[in-house]
Amino acid sequence: MNREVFDEICQRWLNGELSDEQFAALQESLREKPEFRREFIRLANLDSGLRDLAMVEDVAPEVTLFPAAKTLRAGFLAMAAALALLAVSVALFLKQPTADSVAGDAPRTMGVAVVTAEANAVWEENGQAIRKGAPLEPGVLRLESGLAQIDFFGGASISLSGPAEIELVTRDKAVLNHGRLKAEVPPAARGFEILTGDVVLEDLGTTFGLAVDENVGANLIVFDGEVVATGRDGKPMSLTNGQSASLINGETKRQPPSEVGDFPDIEDVFAGSGNREDLRYANWKEASLELRQDPRLIAYYDFENLTPVSRRLKNRAVSGSELDGGIVGARVAEGRWGDKTALDFRLEGDRVRFDIPGEFDGLTLFAWVRIDALDRHLNSLFVTDYFDEYEVHWQLSGKGALHFATSPEGPEDIQEHNRRYYSDVFWDPGKSGQWFHLATTVRMGVGGVTHYVNGEAVGFSGGTQMHKPLARLRIGEADLSNWSDPIWETALRTLNGRIDEFAIFQEPLSAEEIRMIYENGKP
Amino acid sequence: MLNDSTDERYEQFVSLFTRHEPGLRAFVRSLVFSWDDANEVMQNTGLVLWRKFDSFDQKTDFMRWACVVARFEVLAWRRDKARDRHVFDEDLVNLLAEEAAEEHEVLANERRALEFCLRKLSEKQRRIVIAAYEPGVRLNQVAAALGKSATAFYKTLNRARGGLLKCIEGQVIAEKGDRA
Numbered sequence: 220m221n222r223e224v225f226d227e228i229c230q231r232w233l234n235g236e237l238s239d240e241q242f243a244a245l246q247e248s249l250r251e252k253p254e255f256r257r258e259f260i261r262l263a264n265l266d267s268g269l270r271d272l273a274m275v276e277d278v279a280p281e282v283t284l285f286p287a288a289k290t291l292r293a294g295f296l297a298m299a300a301a302l303a304l305l306a307v308s309v310a311l312f313l314k315q316p317t318a319d320s321v322a323g324d325a326p327r328t329m330g331v332a333v334v335t336a337e338a339n340a341v342w343e344e345n346g347q348a349i350r351k352g353a354p355l356e357p358g359v360l361r362l363e364s365g366l367a368q369i370d371f372f373g374g375a376s377i378s379l380s381g382p383a384e385i386e387l388v389t390r391d392k393a394v395l396n397h398g399r400l401k402a403e404v405p406p407a408a409r410g411f412e413i414l415t416g417d418v419v420l421e422d423l424g425t426t427f428g429l430a431v432d433e434n435v436g437a438n439l440i441v442f443d444g445e446v447v448a449t450g451r452d453g454k455p456m457s458l459t460n461g462q463s464a465s466l467i468n469g470e471t472k473r474q475p476p477s478e479v480g481d482f483p484d485i486e487d488v489f490a491g492s493g494n495r496e497d498l499r500y501a502n503w504k505e506a507s508l509e510l511r512q513d514p515r516l517i518a519y520y521d522f523e524n525l526t527p528v529s530r531r532l533k534n535r536a537v538s539g540s541e542l543d544g545g546i547v548g549a550r551v552a553e554g555r556w557g558d559k560t561a562l563d564f565r566l567e568g569d570r571v572r573f574d575i576p577g578e579f580d581g582l583t584l585f586a587w588v589r590i591d592a593l594d595r596h597l598n599s600l601f602v603t604d605y606f607d608e609y610e611v612h613w614q615l616s617g618k619g620a621l622h623f624a625t626s627p628e629g630p631e632d633i634q635e636h637n638r639r640y641y642s643d644v645f646w647d648p649g650k651s652g653q654w655f656h657l658a659t660t661v662r663m664g665v666g667g668v669t670h671y672v673n674g675e676a677v678g679f680s681g682g683t684q685m686h687k688p689l690a691r692l693r694i695g696e697a698d699l700s701n702w703s704d705p706i707w708e709t710a711l712r713t714l715n716g717r718i719d720e721f722a723i724f725q726e727p728l729s730a731e732e733i734r735m736i737y738e739n740g741k742p
Numbered sequence: 743m744l745n746d747s748t749d750e751r752y753e754q755f756v757s758l759f760t761r762h763e764p765g766l767r768a769f770v771r772s773l774v775f776s777w778d779d780a781n782e783v784m785q786n787t788g789l790v791l792w793r794k795f796d797s798f799d800q801k802t803d804f805m806r807w808a809c810v811v812a813r814f815e816v817l818a819w820r821r822d823k824a825r826d827r828h829v830f831d832e833d834l835v836n837l838l839a840e841e842a843a844e845e846h847e848v849l850a851n852e853r854r855a856l857e858f859c860l861r862k863l864s865e866k867q868r869r870i871v872i873a874a875y876e877p878g879v880r881l882n883q884v885a886a887a888l889g890k891s892a893t894a895f896y897k898t899l900n901r902a903r904g905g906l907l908k909c910i911e912g913q914v915i916a917e918k919g920d921r922a
Contacts, residue, residue, distance in 0.1 A: 230900045233903070234881055234896050234899065235776060235881065246830055249830075249834055249837075256838060260838065260841060260845065261907065263771040264771075264852055265856065266768075266771055267764065267767050267771040267853075269875045269906075270767075270777070270877070271764050271853075272856065273875035274877065605901065607897075
């Protein structure tokens, strides 16, 4: 057994987590090596000493319980200690309401979908108020005229053309009573269902159009992917790219695609409004829907449809909700465009928490960031807790450079091992409030780091150990725009600015890909 | 009924036992698997030490004597428990006991340094360590109470222990240096 394994087993022993095999291995190694016995005795001594100290330790100013307790009997000590524990927990919650409270203490809505874009949309006013960005509960929506985009929480999105009546049933199911819609269903939302009078359409990951006329029946066209239509006869009919069917009286019949007419989609919606900003937004939105399907993504956060009560930053990549982030403190704000939501980071506690397992041979990190000020020596973009071996820290230097760091040794002997790469300086206070596309690609080996600003590769202005090879990379528990569990107690790395898109890939993207992502997303 | 000299003897015992109890508990801790085991052995050891205190030669080292008694208590206890999963072999108990008793003064220095080193931890780490070492708590419950995943909690705890060991080493060396 080597030293590393032995240390690991000892820690598990102290935490009461040893398996039978590990116990046997521990015993074996102790029998064999005097230096292991010595280490073990020291650890037991530490363990015991900590136990003694924990009984009398004044853990917080507010729990200076009975100073005389040190001389009293153990029972009383234990009681005092129990009181102290209670106080510790309370103190931790009060002082750090920010860290670690992932997943929803915020009131949950019954929402199943949300309106994310409108063009001259007029809604019939009855039942729930329809506001862009506000969650919609199950129920009937009547669009008298105009166009609206509705995103279902299950991941599907529809463009609805008025006049239309649609009933939202669940986050993955709706009934189109009449009107036209174009649906966009990413793989993550597979199984999204639309019902008409008497036909069920199950979407298998695709784009399709559906028109329902109460008197005549329905027409369906599949633009891309596959839809299964099941009529009253219960026979499923599969339709793929370019195929069309009529759905009349519960029967599905194939027909030429020319029968079905036009289906306005999100881009037409904004073309209709004639607004350049909306067009840019729509253009990004389309690219974003495409991007989320990229199999190289570890996680992708589009920061869309955030509300003041959102506490979850949804991962839109196929890796799914396991990698959702927990929003802590940060406030919802305007993103690159008026209708796009972003998170605003400013206060010491503001951050989004992630736990992203795995080890990677390469990485791409990109984010759209509005930098308001660079107040700190280093300002966090995406920083793993502490800085254990192979973990990555992605930050902005106070001088205005992009900075990437990782170390095969973690924080041990930082001078010797920490690989740091500062980009050329690209930011100064004159650029405060502007949105920047920042990206860094990383691959193992020497010279594997490239920084990009607004789609262009930039050079280095400095660094340490840049000539040494990079090893594999890890993330684990990490913060966007902050640093939980810093190596140095006083380190403060809060970002002062906004982020409205963030992606992590497990490979370095090419320069051309980075440029395209910038082009598709520039404000 | 206690006469005066027994009274006096008892006071001597309490004074010695109190002074050496932390070291003795650390000694026992290095010979058994869990804290529950250590507490059980310590209780018996206290009783036996008092019962045998008459045979203790006051001119000799109490701690050495107590370690011998405690070692036999561990051995006796482990014979009862030998069918349990996690009990060290008799020869290993003997090895560890000899080496730990040999080192008891160094170990006492290290425990003294610990108090200083605990204050050198970050506030966050210190709170986590203290919370983890409260008597009778279960680590997974502490992790939950602090709103941490068990993995994250153990990671912080392990890191804190590593930091403490390093700091203690530095302290003990520094003390030696002072004296030199």
